[in-house]
Amino acid sequence: MSVKEVGVGCALGASDQNEVMVKGLVHGGPCHLSCQVGVGDVVISVDGTPVGGDVKLAKQLFLGEDNSGVTLALRRGGTVKNVHLLRGKTIENRAMKEGETCGIGISMNPVRDGLVISKISSGSPAQLAPPDAGACGA
Numbered sequence: 051m052s053v054k055e056v057g058v059g060c061a062l063g064a065s066d067q068n069e070v071m072v073k074g075l076v077h078g079g080p081c082h083l084s085c086q087v088g089v090g091d092v093v094i095s096v097d098g099t100p101v102g103g104d105v106k107l108a109k110q111l112f113l114g115e116d117n118s119g120v121t122l123a124l125r126r127g128g129t130v131k132n133v134h135l136l137r138g139k140t141i142e143n144r145a146m147k148e149g150e151t152c153g154i155g156i157s158m159n160p161v162r163d164g165l166v167i168s169k170i171s172s173g174s175p176a177q178l179a180p181p182d183a184g185a186c187g188a
Contacts, residue, residue, distance in 0.1 A: 055113040056137050058120060060087060062112070068103040069093075072124075078140040086133045087124065094123040094130060113137070136171070 059079015065071040070093040072081070081087035093101055096111035097120055114120060114137045122133045136155050155171035170176045 054116070056116045056139055057109075057112045057114075058087075058122075058135050058137055059140055060112075062093065062105050062108055064103060064105055065092065070101050070103060070105050070108040076140055080135045080138055084133060084135055086131075087122070087135075088126065090126070092125040094125055096123075097121055 057079075058081050059076035060072050060081040061074035061076075062070055063073040072087060072089055072091045072093065074089060075082045075087065093108050095101060096108060099107075099111055101108040101111065112120065116138055118137050120135050120137055122135065123130055124133055155176045156167050157169035157171075158165040159168045160166075
């Protein structure tokens with residue numbers, strides 16, 4: 051039985067400078083949910099492997115086993131940052147099931163007035179994010 055590979059929910063293409071660039075985000079995909087990846091970001095490396103201008107190589111490296119971690123080195127403006135993501139399918143607009151893991155590596159359970167985080171997966175973006183990472187758009 052083969053393992054189905056999944057990505058991180060973004061479209062890649064070549065920039066005018068022949069670099070690998072994020073051209074689009076899949077709504078509800080790991081890149082979108084992380085709030086750390088944006089259209090126009092340049093992909094420098096994937097899990098430490100430099101991609102240069104090789105879009106095909108970058109796409110291959112983005113793929114992996116569902117719920118496996120991947121680290122992207124991205125450049126926005128003059129700043130390079132490492133973004134840690136969990137590969138996975140797009141999260142549909144539906145209620146989460148009790149104990150289900152979100153795209154950022156958390157499990158949530160319902161409580162009377164909402165949801166509570168019940169588990170943070172080891173090595174996940176939720177665990178690796180600095181405490182002052184802020185929210186989307188902050």
